[in-house]
Amino acid sequence: MIVMKETATEEEIEAVLAKIERAGAVPHRSKGARVTVIGAIGDVEQDASVESLGLEAQPGVDRVVPILKPYKLASAQFRHGERTVLEIDGRKIGGEHFALIAGPCTVESREQVLSTADVVKDAGVAMLRGGAYKPRTSPYAFQGLGAEGLKLLAEAKERTGLPIVTELMDARDLEPVLEVADVIQVGARNMQNFPLLAEIGRAQLPVLLKRGLGAPLEELLMAAEYILKEGNPAVMLCERGIRTFETDHRRVTLDIMAVPILKELSHLPVIVDPSHAAGRRALVEPLSLAAAAAGADGIIVEVHPNPDEALCDGPQALLADDFAAYAAAVERAAALAGKVPSTA
Amino acid sequence: MIVMKETATEEEIEAVLAKIERAGAVPHRSKGARVTVIGAIGDVEQDASVESLGLEAQPGVDRVVPILKPYKLASAQFRHGERTVLEIDGRKIGGEHFALIAGPCTVESREQVLSTADVVKDAGVAMLRGGAYKPRTSPYAFQGLGAEGLKLLAEAKERTGLPIVTELMDARDLEPVLEVADVIQVGARNMQNFPLLAEIGRAQLPVLLKRGLGAPLEELLMAAEYILKEGNPAVMLCERGIRTFETDHRRVTLDIMAVPILKELSHLPVIVDPSHAAGRRALVEPLSLAAAAAGADGIIVEVHPNPDEALCDGPQALLADDFAAYAAAVERAAALAGKVPSTA
């Protein structure tokens, strides 16, 4: 929809009408007491073609207000209000099913990953997380064990039966990751790595897509749309904090509002990652309870048997010894939002 | 603490040492492999005087890192880790006590305020909120009933026995507000209206101080310090959302992390206002549950018997008919965080 300036002339209005017609859409003129508004409502693709007209820069135009949402497959309307419930190796997630996903930030050693896997398994989590390929802000930081890490995750899966969530950073590593992963994680920094998204869309494996630190929710949904469009319907959206002016005592700012808003906008399950938002263990439990009480479909959280020795993000890892109590508290919070815990 | 540049010369280092000495503090030089760091650790006041030296602009200086927190009376250390528990007309708030504060955004009519007061009273809230003086972004919007509104609040208090929370915008209105209010609210836009804060600091009435939309938590604590410094120890801190790049589908962004972080930094009770952050009714309950589960000491929320007719912020008001169920759910969430509801 195009809002004209109060000072727009008849010629300027007609020029806009003509452009919309040339783009194949039907303009609809409506004159208020002070301004003229021109509608050009069509399908998403038509909307995109009207948007690509560049009317913002046309003389007499005040602004262009998109009416249709720019995503389709990810929208709540696409499933007529029904929610997507994924089933991953017997664990459900979405709808009334709440899944706790836990494990080490990064796979560091056989002992670390196996002992953590045992702890989270005993606490009844739905899936095991662990990174073999790690995106790190600094080129001097530990970058993960790579293929060796994948092998250790396979061993942990063999031992505990837990499905594995692990990150893919480079489309060229897709095959080895597919061999081990039950869920492919796309990190926040890769949320708009479109070739990677398309590649993952062609793989038939559930995806956990993290929101970029500077990404509005609409862009997260558009990133999901890249995956869905390739034929992969199994996308989980993950809130993990956004950049705000508040930079002390936290790493980024958890956008708790993303939980109810994403559930309004989309049928896809919504997961929260409190560990990376917080950056500090003391904040992880209150944020987890908040996320579960707000209606999240799951939480992905970091645990370490000995965080002081962790090679990556130790300060935010929950202590293995405290994990069972934590998991029980989170379940109670999820129950407040009408959710049942998901296990095999 | 002053971090010198790697390229700082001996002369530049000595100039900094000399300045710190002239300011009456004792500099402490420490040389690492690559940079020199100069400490000048004293009391808050000394710290302020070292900060006022303007060393950031001194040749050879990379940056100045404040070590001591710039607030004292508001800090957790000031009460040695003990939490402040306020008692307002028999209702406790802080520590293990959770207070639900509810009522209309603005006092609009006798019927509206009395019927809302009855509804929230029946649901067992701790206090009644209602605005007689309303700060509005637009000069063309309804600005509140003023003195007439205060009278209606007095009548609601008389009728229900509920303590009254109401906003003061102008120091010149202090007296009439003091006659009716049990808690003076300072709105987000006035968080750094220092003459108003000082005036309220001299009044001996509890204060609910809302965080400004662009204010880091440290500035909220400094604003509280203005009130505490005048001798009024009864300040509640209120998170009500911050400005972020996410502007769709919400009014501002609720900073849920503010709850656990403020409780680390300060002994003062922490309240959350989900209504003004959300701007839409559908978000208010999930955000309220999140806030309570995260450990907030209270929630302040808007209710209206007929929000469609509200003169201010109708879309965010809870429906009176739904309020009892809402209040019960919030209580359960607060219980998760170990809180008991506060009533007379």
Place this chain on the structure above:
Amino acid sequence: MIVMKETATEEEIEAVLAKIERAGAVPHRSKGARVTVIGAIGDVEQDASVESLGLEAQPGVDRVVPILKPYKLASAQFRHGERTVLEIDGRKIGGEHFALIAGPCTVESREQVLSTADVVKDAGVAMLRGGAYKPRTSPYAFQGLGAEGLKLLAEAKERTGLPIVTELMDARDLEPVLEVADVIQVGARNMQNFPLLAEIGRAQLPVLLKRGLGAPLEELLMAAEYILKEGNPAVMLCERGIRTFETDHRRVTLDIMAVPILKELSHLPVIVDPSHAAGRRALVEPLSLAAAAAGADGIIVEVHPNPDEALCDGPQALLADDFAAYAAAVERAAALAGKVPSTA
């Protein structure tokens, strides 16, 4: 304008139409391929009354898009595209006139203010700035000399003939400030101190209104509207930085885009304060040149004869010795944008 959800029923659409009619506006229904859009275009006041209907929370409504700008007197349309040119004691500002305003952050002593006044006078500035009442984040920081400071400003004006720009923080100090000031400054923290704005609106003196650190431009214009509505047409808008996620190496982030955007939206002169945005001297000149080249109508900047001894904001003050060269460079940048320097 109200955008309905794709799933909105005929009943929901009719309920919206009925509400708009009851509010005294004429609804205009327009049906696209997928959604229905309902216009309710009237005057600003009508728009406000439609907005106050709370349609955001009505069943079937996706969102409400305001069409008219919520400010009127401050809008570019109000003067049909003609720019406001203020004349302050013979100095013009706005249109093609560029005014450099300089002086100390705070009046600290007779010698400091008079020597600074001489320096900036010699460099040909349009006005002298200086604070007698200083809003400070910390209650422990120097709060200005108050009435004594105003006297020193009067003496500087007497001596140099320069008009005085000084801040008013408290409506109760209006009278003494009016005796000395040629321009009343409203600080960023008071941008939405509505009783103060209304009081200043009733005083017939030009106003320099600083943008709040968390305020969108539209809210700055609404704050100006509060002053204009009381009959005072002489408002200058001042950009001085906003809060963003970038918090290192700067105090806040100068929003250079505010300059061309405010000039599109409003007829009022646009001033930039690089000193408070930067917080460090080294950034002040590049930002000043940027602001002048971008078309600002003026710059307000801090100068100190001996910044190391300054009681407030020394690190960001320009050195008096460098000021003449700085002023000449800024003039050249303003000339690029077609501006002539304003002097008596």
Place this chain on the structure above:
Amino acid sequence: MIVMKETATEEEIEAVLAKIERAGAVPHRSKGARVTVIGAIGDVEQDASVESLGLEAQPGVDRVVPILKPYKLASAQFRHGERTVLEIDGRKIGGEHFALIAGPCTVESREQVLSTADVVKDAGVAMLRGGAYKPRTSPYAFQGLGAEGLKLLAEAKERTGLPIVTELMDARDLEPVLEVADVIQVGARNMQNFPLLAEIGRAQLPVLLKRGLGAPLEELLMAAEYILKEGNPAVMLCERGIRTFETDHRRVTLDIMAVPILKELSHLPVIVDPSHAAGRRALVEPLSLAAAAAGADGIIVEVHPNPDEALCDGPQALLADDFAAYAAAVERAAALAGKVPSTA
């Protein structure tokens, strides 16, 4: 450096000292009037290993303040204050050399790219920009001509002699891009696509690295470090706007302060992209003048012979007819900052 809490016990302090020693660094304890501060200053790698200790979560620790900058090769210190001047096919950029880079957003057709190339060549620009692979928020938007687009760029280079700046999105397209490009552009969304950065670091071609919309400057420098570390020293840093709460009338917010701050922190050339920040033609010239006056080493800008027909970002493209006047104005602004225009 580790700042202990005021309440830290002797045991807690000693535990921190012990951990630092175990990490191979030498702790340095310094006791102020109220808090103890522990230094552990080493090399960047040691600093990283102290950081990886997770001391933030250790009992008694208030916070960890990194002293050394986490990037080395990108830092101003690395070249002892000397600035990097790149020479690309005879065009210099950096130091006193200012390079204007212009061309279409996206290569759309032979005629479009050749006619634009002629226009910008005639105006004396240093390089031609043009996208063959386009990252688009929506999967339904035009994604660029790919290999066909590269051919057209090769033809434009052949015809005009202008070096080509073009984007690489997928490491698997590196070879064809290397055949045509003189500068590889890394888009904002790929700023932390670390495998792509490393791949480009191994290619010996200059790189234009755009800042992510949510990336602090330090993360931009770390991303540059990924490229430099692989042995490619020719990196240009590009500011193109950040996400802030201000979302109206612009696409993102140009961070003009990034120009002087990046030049303080790094020896690498700093480029500004006003087109993508603005999103609207009317803002491009004021922002370009601002950037040049603030000391940018270059500007990259979009031009189109017929923006109304552009398939991508038409509203922000400068009109070809206006380009010569624009280029002349930008040169004058750059001259204010002491720069000479770069041509062959």
